[in-house]
Amino acid sequence: MRVLVVASTPEWTPGARLLAQLAAGLAAGGDVVAMVTALGSATERAVEQGWPRLSLRSVSGAGGLRRAWSLRGIVNALRPDALLVGSEGDAVLAAFAIGTRGGIVRRVTADEYVPRTGTAAVRSPAAGGAAKSATLRWRARLARARTPITPWGDTHLALGWPSPPVADTAAHATAIHRLPVTAPAVVLVPGASHDEATAAALRALAHLRTRRPDLRVLLVGASAALQGTRVHAASLDLAAAVEVVPVEALLQHELGHARAAWITAPGDLGALATLAAMQQRLPTVVAVDAPFAELVTPGATGLHVSAGNTVVVVAELARLLADVNAQRAVGHAAAARAAREFGWEAFVDDAALLLARAAGDSGARRTRRPSLTPA
Numbered sequence: 001m002r003v004l005v006v007a008s009t010p011e012w013t014p015g016a017r018l019l020a021q022l023a024a025g026l027a028a029g030g031d032v033v034a035m036v037t038a039l040g041s042a043t044e045r046a047v048e049q050g051w052p053r054l055s056l057r058s059v060s061g062a063g064g065l066r067r068a069w070s071l072r073g074i075v076n077a078l079r080p081d082a083l084l085v086g087s088e089g090d091a092v093l094a095a096f097a098i099g100t101r102g103g104i105v106r107r108v109t110a111d112e113y114v115p116r117t118g119t120a121a122v123r124s125p126a127a128g129g130a131a132k133s134a135t136l137r138w139r140a141r142l143a144r145a146r147t148p149i150t151p152w153g154d155t156h157l158a159l160g161w162p163s164p165p166v167a168d169t170a171a172h173a174t175a176i177h178r179l180p181v182t183a184p185a186v187v188l189v190p191g192a193s194h195d196e197a198t199a200a201a202l203r204a205l206a207h208l209r210t211r212r213p214d215l216r217v218l219l220v221g222a223s224a225a226l227q228g229t230r231v232h233a234a235s236l237d238l239a240a241a242v243e244v245v246p247v248e249a250l251l252q253h254e255l256g257h258a259r260a261a262w263i264t265a266p267g268d269l270g271a272l273a274t275l276a277a278m279q280q281r282l283p284t285v286v287a288v289d290a291p292f293a294e295l296v297t298p299g300a301t302g303l304h305v306s307a308g309n310t311v312v313v314v315a316e317l318a319r320l321l322a323d324v325n326a327q328r329a330v331g332h333a334a335a336a337r338a339a340r341e342f343g344w345e346a347f348v349d350d351a352a353l354l355l356a357r358a359a360g361d362s363g364a365r366r367t368r369r370p371s372l373t374p375a
Contacts, residue, residue, distance in 0.1 A: 002032045003355055004080035006090045008059055008067065010041035014247075014268040015086050015109055020047050021162060022084070024054055025348035026355075034078055036071060064093070072097040081359035084351065095147035103358025105351070108153030110271035113291045150358050152351070157292060159271055160347025163253050163279050184321045185216040187250060187261040187282065189273040194228030197264040197287060200307070202229070204314050205262070206236040211318045217242045218258060220250050220273065251276050258282055259321055262305075263290075271295065278302070278338040281331030283320055285313060295342075301334035 005023040007016040020035060020043075027033040035051075037044040039058040047056055057078075059070040075083075075097040083094040083104045091106045098104065152158045186205060190198040209215045217233070219226055223244050233242050249255055250273055261277035262285040263270050271292040277284045278295065284302035286293050296302035305313045320327040 001082070001352075001356060001359060001361065002078065002080040003034075003082055003084060004075065004078060004094075005033060005035045005084045006071070006094055007043055007086055008036065008038045008071075008090050008093065009043060009087065010038050012042040012046045014272050015107075016043045017046070018161070018268065018272065019084070019086050019107070020051055020054070022348065022351055024051050025162070025344070026084075026352060027054065029348060029352060031352065031355075034074075034080075036074060038067075059093075064089075068093050068096045075101075081361070082355040084355060091149050095149065098147060100147065102147075103355075103360070104147055104149045105152050105354045105358050106149055107158045108151050109268050110157065110159070110292045111267040113153060113157055115291060115294055148358060150354055152354050157271065157295070157342070158347075158350075159275060159292075159295075160342050160344045161251065161272055161275050161279070162344040163251070163276065183214050183216050183257070184212060184259045185218050185255070185257055186317070187218045187220060187255055187258045187277060189220045189250065189261065189263045189265045189270065189277075190226065190229050191265040191269070192225060194226075194232060195264070198229055199232055200310060201262050201264050201285075201305075202233055202236055202238065204305075204310050206238055208314050208317055208321075209238065209241060212321055215241060215321075218249075218255060219244045220247055222246070247273075253280055255280065259327060260317055261285065261302075263287075266290070275338055275342055278334035281328070281335045283317075283327060283330040284334060285317070295338075297333075297337065301330060301337050 003026055005019055005026075007019045009016055023033050023035045034055040034057055035047060036057045036059055037047060039060040044056070044058055047054060057074045059067045059074070071093050080098070080102060082102050083098055084107070085091050085094050085104060086107045086109065088106070091104055094104045186208075188198075188201055188205065205215070205217055217238060219229065219233070219242050221244065226244060230239075230242065230244070233239060245255065247269075253276070258280070259282070261273070261282045263274050263277070264287065265273060270286070270290060274284055274286055274292060274295050278301060284296050285305050286296050286302065288304040288306045293304060296304065298304045303313050303316055320330065
C-alpha cells in the first residue's frame with residue numbers, strides 16, 4: 001500500500017514527531033511511505049536529520065490554496081492509496097489533493113480527545129475548548145463531502161511511542177550523569193508557558209523537598225522556553241535542585257535515575273510524556289481533568305492530582321521515594337499497562353489497518369518488520 005503522511009505544521013511539535021515515527025514504522029512494515037512537510041520548516045529539518053531513510057516531500061506556498069495545489073502535485077506524482085494526517089487543516093488539504101481517489105485517516109490529538117463516561121478523568125475546560133474548536137467548519141464539511149475522512153483516536157487515545165527496552169535504560173542514562181546515583185529525582189514536564197498547574201506542582205515539590213532535602217527536579221524542555229518556570233522555582237528555593245533536560249531525554253529513556261514523574265503539559269506533549277514515563281517504570285502524577293488522565297490508574301500506576309488533594313499526593317510521593325519496593329511495584333504496573341494498552345507495534349498496526357480500510361483494502365496485513373528508529 002502507498003501511504004502519504006502529511007505534517008504541514010512549521011513547528012516541530014510532539015504530534016509531528018509522532019507522525020514521523022509512525023511513518024517510519026509503516027515503512028518498516030512493508031508499505032511504501034512518503035512524508036510531506038512544509039518547505040524550510042523546523043519539521044522538515046527534524047525529519048531530514050532524524051529519519052534520513054524516510055522519503056520526504058515538501059509543500060510550498062504561503063497561502064492555504066497554494067499549499068493545497070502544491071500537495072495536489074505531490075499526490076498526482078506519488079499516487080498514494082491513503083493519506084495520514086494529524087490536524088483538521090491538513091485533512092482539508094489532503095481532501096482537496098486526493099479527491100475521490102483515496103481515503104484519509106486523521107489522528108485525533110490528545111487535546112481533542114474527550115474521555116469516556118465513567119472513567120476517572122473529567123473533561124477539562126481545555127479539552128472542552130479543543131473539542132469545540134474541532135467542530136466541523138464549512139471547509140471541513142466540504143472536505144468530508146468529497147473524501148472519506150476517518151477519525152482515529154476519538155474513542156480511544158491514538159497514542160504509542162517506541163523506546164529502548166526498559167532493561168536497557170541503564171545504557172541510555174546519560175542526561176543526568178552529573179547527579180549522584182543515590183539522589184532521588186522527580187521529572188517535571190511543564191507546558192510551553194508557565195501556568196497554574198506547573199506552579200502548583202513546583203509548590204508541591206518544594207514541600208516534598210522539606211521531607212527529602214536531597215530531592216532533585218528534572219525540568220523537561222528547552223531552557224529558553226522554561227525561563228518563567230525556573231524563576232518560580234528559584235523563588236521557592238528550588239534553584240539548586242533543578243536541572244533542565246531536553247524532551248528527547250525523556251522520550252528516549254535517558255532519565256535512568258528518576259524515581260517519579262509529574263506531568264503538567266497539555267496535549268500530545270503531556271500524553272507522550274506520560275506514556276514515556278510509564279514505560280520507564282516511573283510512578284506518574286497527572287491532573288485529574290487532563291484529557292489523557294485515563295492513562296494513569298490512581299494508586300496502581302500513579303496518581304491523579306487536583307486542587308483539593310495536593311497534600312495527599314505529596315505524602316504519597318514521599319512514601320514512594322522512601323519505599324523502594326512500593327515504588328518498584330507501582331512502576332512495574334505502569335510499564336505493564338503502557339505495554340498492554342499502548343504498545344508501539346499495536347499502534348503501528350492500528351494505523352496500517354485504518355489506512356488499508358480508508359484505501360478500500362480489507363485484506364490481511366503482512367507480517368511487520370521492526371520499526372525504523374531515528375538515525
